[in-house]
Amino acid sequence: MIASRQPNGSAISALRSLLPVLVVLALIALVPLLSPSNRFLSLAISAGINVIALYGLSVLFGQTGILSMGHAALVGVGAYTAAILARDLCTGFWLALPAAALASALFAMIVGIPSLRVGGHHFVIMTFAFGQLLAIVLTNGGDYTGAATGLDLVGPVTLFGADMSDLTRYYLMVVAFVAAAAVASWAIINSPYGRTLRAIRENERLAASLGINVGRHKIGAFVVSGIFAGISGVLLAHFLGHISPTQFASFPSIYLALMVMIGGARLIAGPLAGGILVAFLPEVLNLDPVQSRIVYGVCLIAVILLLPEGLIAGVGQVFRRLLASGQPKQEREELDTASTTPSEVRR
Amino acid sequence: MSPILEIRGLSKRFGGVTALSGVDLAIEEGEILGVVGPNGSGKTTLFNVVTGVHMPSGGSVSFRGRDITGLKPHAISRAGIGYTFQQAMAFAGLRVLENVQIAGEHVRVNAGASHHPWPTPLALLDFVGLAALADERAGVLPFGSLRLLGLALALASRPALLLLDEPAAGLNDRETAALVGLVRQLPGHGITVCVIDHDMKLMQMLCRRLAVLDFGSKIADGPTGAVLADPKVLDVYLGGDL
Ligand SMILES: Nc1ncnc2c1ncn2[C@@H]1O[C@H](COP(=O)(O)OP(=O)(O)OP(=O)(O)O)[C@@H](O)[C@H]1O
Numbered sequence: 188m189i190a191s192r193q194p195n196g197s198a199i200s201a202l203r204s205l206l207p208v209l210v211v212l213a214l215i216a217l218v219p220l221l222s223p224s225n226r227f228l229s230l231a232i233s234a235g236i237n238v239i240a241l242y243g244l245s246v247l248f249g250q251t252g253i254l255s256m257g258h259a260a261l262v263g264v265g266a267y268t269a270a271i272l273a274r275d276l277c278t279g280f281w282l283a284l285p286a287a288a289l290a291s292a293l294f295a296m297i298v299g300i301p302s303l304r305v306g307g308h309h310f311v312i313m314t315f316a317f318g319q320l321l322a323i324v325l326t327n328g329g330d331y332t333g334a335a336t337g338l339d340l341v342g343p344v345t346l347f348g349a350d351m352s353d354l355t356r357y358y359l360m361v362v363a364f365v366a367a368a369a370v371a372s373w374a375i376i377n378s379p380y381g382r383t384l385r386a387i388r389e390n391e392r393l394a395a396s397l398g399i400n401v402g403r404h405k406i407g408a409f410v411v412s413g414i415f416a417g418i419s420g421v422l423l424a425h426f427l428g429h430i431s432p433t434q435f436a437s438f439p440s441i442y443l444a445l446m447v448m449i450g451g452a453r454l455i456a457g458p459l460a461g462g463i464l465v466a467f468l469p470e471v472l473n474l475d476p477v478q479s480r481i482v483y484g485v486c487l488i489a490v491i492l493l494l495p496e497g498l499i500a501g502v503g504q505v506f507r508r509l510l511a512s513g514q515p516k517q518e519r520e521e522l523d524t525a526s527t528t529p530s531e532v533r534r
Numbered sequence: 535m536s537p538i539l540e541i542r543g544l545s546k547r548f549g550g551v552t553a554l555s556g557v558d559l560a561i562e563e564g565e566i567l568g569v570v571g572p573n574g575s576g577k578t579t580l581f582n583v584v585t586g587v588h589m590p591s592g593g594s595v596s597f598r599g600r601d602i603t604g605l606k607p608h609a610i611s612r613a614g615i616g617y618t619f620q621q622a623m624a625f626a627g628l629r630v631l632e633n634v635q636i637a638g639e640h641v642r643v644n645a646g647a648s649h650h651p652w653p654t655p656l657a658l659l660d661f662v663g664l665a666a667l668a669d670e671r672a673g674v675l676p677f678g679s680l681r682l683l684g685l686a687l688a689l690a691s692r693p694a695l696l697l698l699d700e701p702a703a704g705l706n707d708r709e710t711a712a713l714v715g716l717v718r719q720l721p722g723h724g725i726t727v728c729v730i731d732h733d734m735k736l737m738q739m740l741c742r743r744l745a746v747l748d749f750g751s752k753i754a755d756g757p758t759g760a761v762l763a764d765p766k767v768l769d770v771y772l773g774g775d776l
């Protein structure tokens with residue numbers, strides 16, 4: 188009896204987490220009906236492209252518990268792959284997608300193997316260093332990478348003969364990609380593989396004692412996040428039509444980490460919320476770049492201190508607290524006492 | 535029959551500290567072997583070296599005739615050696631059932647395992663008496679239940695040999711009695727057990743054979759009664775509660 192109850196319950200609750208995201212995305216796809224400004228569409232496209240990378244980052248950080256501070260570099264590898272393939276082989280958008288996903292995944296593996304070996308907080312520093320290194324390599328790559336000026340990418344994006352370069356169509360295509368990224372990330376989270384990643388996040392030693400190859404799975408999670416980043420990079424390159432090294436250096440990486448933390452890395456709605464919020468906050472509050480950096484910083488500190496599971500989980504908690512007062516608080520107290528295990532009895 | 539685990543000349547040094555020096559120990563298939571010794575005598579280190587947490591400084595370990603010295607922890611787990619930690623632990627943020635599910639997903643069925651098919655995660659929870667808590671987050675479990683969950687996790691990894699490091703530490707009398715009942719059943723299910731504990735009453739209930747460590751060396755090994763009467767062992771526990 189118990190056996191049949193549990194899987195059903197978890198399958199339904201798993202779907203329940205995805206549905207609101209898809210509904211919101213469907214609503215977002217209707218926005219062009221309100222004939223928004225080009226500026227709005229551009230901003231939304233950039234946000235969506237970030238959200239795709241964020242879904243990869245949520246697998247890495249939210250599920251596996253490892254933070255990449257050089258994630259924009261993986262996006263950059265995807266973007267440069269698209270631009271170089273378009274220039275040298277006249278490869279279009281659709282062929283660039285798998286190629287870039289592969290390139291970013293490979294780059295993630297090359298970065299991940301030495302970085303995850305050192306483990307823990309060093310991984311953060313290693314990914315940061317590799318991000319910087321990539322920017323330096325791209326800047327000094329001569330004509331091949333276009334050096335500091337970067338590369339232009341010309342050529343239309345077509346889908347079933349339709350030109351997708353038009354802003355509204357590109358917007359819709361990005362929304363579709365975001366939906367695909369959300370579903371992919373959701374499928375990973377709710378698979379046995381996702382469970383394995385969470386086990387590693389919770390306790391590496393215990394995971395290893397149960398036959399989990401911790402090192403290989405960590406690299407695997409980084410590679411998976413690289414695939415999302417590579418696809419995000421192709422969309423970015425084709426959207427901007429021009430890419431340069433600084434777009435993929437430390438600041439964009441920090442922004443990606445910040446977005447996933449603000450939105451909440453463990454929930455399927457988190458990356459979407461974080462990406463939209465960080466993109467539109469300066470717009471809504473009418474902030475200049477310096478001010479917006481300050482606001483982001485304050486937001487991040489506030490989220491880490493007040494809503495460690497991210498904005499979405501925090502808002503959900505507040506709602507539950509309002510609906511059933513007292514209940515969530517009690518839960519928290521139980522958790523706190525459980526984390527302090529009694530000291531070993533010695534004789 | 536050859537032993538299921540054979541430890542030969544095993545040594546481990548941590549900088550200047552010699553935690554193990556030249557330990558020989560054989561665990562026979564189907565037995566419950568006890569390992570005792572004062573605090574810091576190297577018992578946990580013995581398990582840590584066998585399970586691949588630490589590289590040995592010397593010596594070898596073979597499991598069912600296969601040399602497993604220096605293999606990684608996950609490889610040793612997959613070979614068929616399960617273990618629980620002296621510090622009870624679980625995947626605190628995940629549900630109890632999810633904990634056990636994970637534990638069973640990464641091991642191939644052991645050649646030596648007598649159970650086909652291996653009990654389901656829920657059956658294992660039922661075995662350790664935690665089925666009613668299957669939907670709880672492991673982090674909210676009281677300490678005694680956490681220890682039992684640790685046992686269920688190790689069992690889910692389909693071990694042919696199970697190493698238990700102070701499984702009764704921190705348990706009350708009722709929980710300890712339940713644990714004894716569970717562990718005694720394991721050999722009947724094809725699981726050989728090696729258990730560390732300071733509680734001699736518990737060890738007398740569980741083990742027909744005891745090995746004693748002192749300062750990293752094995753000083754006695756034999757039938758429980760004889761070992762506990764051994765003057766060398768009494769000497770080690772001088773003033774203790776033997
Ligand atoms: N990782 C380590 N680094 C350095 N020294 C260690 C390490 N692990 C154990 N030791 C040392 O090795 C010796 C044996 O420790 P071990 O934990 O194996 O003892 P034990 O018999 O399990 O003791 P207890 O009954 O207290 O659990 C001790 O002196 C301890 O300080």
Ligand SMILES: [Mg+2]
Nearest residue numbers: 577578579620
């Ligand atoms: Mg110990």
